[in-house]
Amino acid sequence: MDKILVFDVWGEYAHFRKYYTTTSPLTFSIPPRTAISGLIGAILGLPKDEYLKYFSKQQAQIAVKILNPIKKVRIAENLINTKDDYFIPIKKGSHGPRTQIRFEFVKDAKYRIYFHHTDPNIFNKAKSLLLYHKCVYTPCLGITEHIANFEFIGETVIKEKSSSDFVKMDSAIPTDLIKEIKLEDGEYFSETIPTEMELDRTLKEYRKVMFERNGINGKGITAKVDRYWELDNNESIIFL
Template sequence: MKLLIFDVYGDFGHFKKYYTTSSPLTFSFPPPPTIKGLIGAIEGIGKKDYLKVLSSEKCKLAVRILNPVKKIRMGLNLINTKDNFWIPFKKKNHEARTQVKMELLKDPMYRIYFYHTDEDLFNDIIEKLKNHQNVYTVSLGLSEMIADYRFVGVKDAFEEKNSEVFVSSVLPYKYILEDKIVFEDGKKYFKEKIPADMDEERIVLDYADVVYEANGKSIRSYVSSSWVIDDEHIVFF
């Protein structure tokens, strides 16, 4: 199977955790629906269509953390835009803006692995990445978090089953056999529950428990399925 590989990075990122409201927290990496939105922006697929065009039945995704996960807190002013106008200064019974404390990722960088069954679409996305010709602005979660990207390559990937390997990507728990993870010294392991799939109405269809290493190091585990690219193993969501 041919896989498209590219890196995406920026100064800041925010991938809101679904259970936070007034003080939003962020996932440490973009969940699959967010990655689909990023690819849709590059290809020029509209907001109403990208979850259909890039549905889980048609594409495969994996993500690798390249830069160590760093999180900071920042106060952001949210401007009142109700009734299609914004209030430039405080009036009686009206607040011009509301400040919220938001958790942000600092200097995030990720490697994305992507496959799609539609060969024409797949090749067009490859060409846009090669030529750095995205249709819409690429961001890391929020429109304010402008991102850049670089083409890494198109490489052959081969599936390997029921083996103990060093997984470079974020690792979904459903692939781990017998709960076997070899915890090694000098590595920081974290577990999170992320939205793994959404329908066209943006309703979450599936959540996934995943484990990752905060500095982007590999995870030694016994897995039911992994994909080999050169000398590394990845696991799709």
């Protein structure tokens, strides 16, 4: 790997549903690797039931950086009542036509995505579509109600680095790779996010990641890690 694509995605709201929540859906603070795969797959026009096979860790490398402070809000939404045999939007017995659920959302979400693919056809198609701000399907931030806008930042050279010193990491960092953190002024959080799924959407792998949630101008985390990747604009990242 010597080059990656860099692009920003944002929207008024985002919802990356935590897999262990049911009646009151909560959201991850950052898009999991699986959600980013879906967003890129939508831009490329890959079928919903097939795109995952193109985004294994052996094929695709993905990293994410927070650009706006993570702000979460809860909003009640009316959902169609599905408890009856037929989804009829009228009152049936003790069941009303709808049920109200409180969803948690990320407000004013904005992230920077770093993407590389081993297949040059997929890589070049993604580059062309991002460059001309085009997409085959509508990209969204987690769920279809939250349409994502995007901007191509560029194709950049990337180099693998190793260091025994502290390095400012711009992306979210998998905690299993962190040897030591230099605590600075900031708010540090960690979440366990899905990183790979099977084609039937069963969870294949999850990983705990750490990030600085204010994310103003990509504040990042200063840490010691064995290996990381450096871009030609001096950003340093680790892939999820």
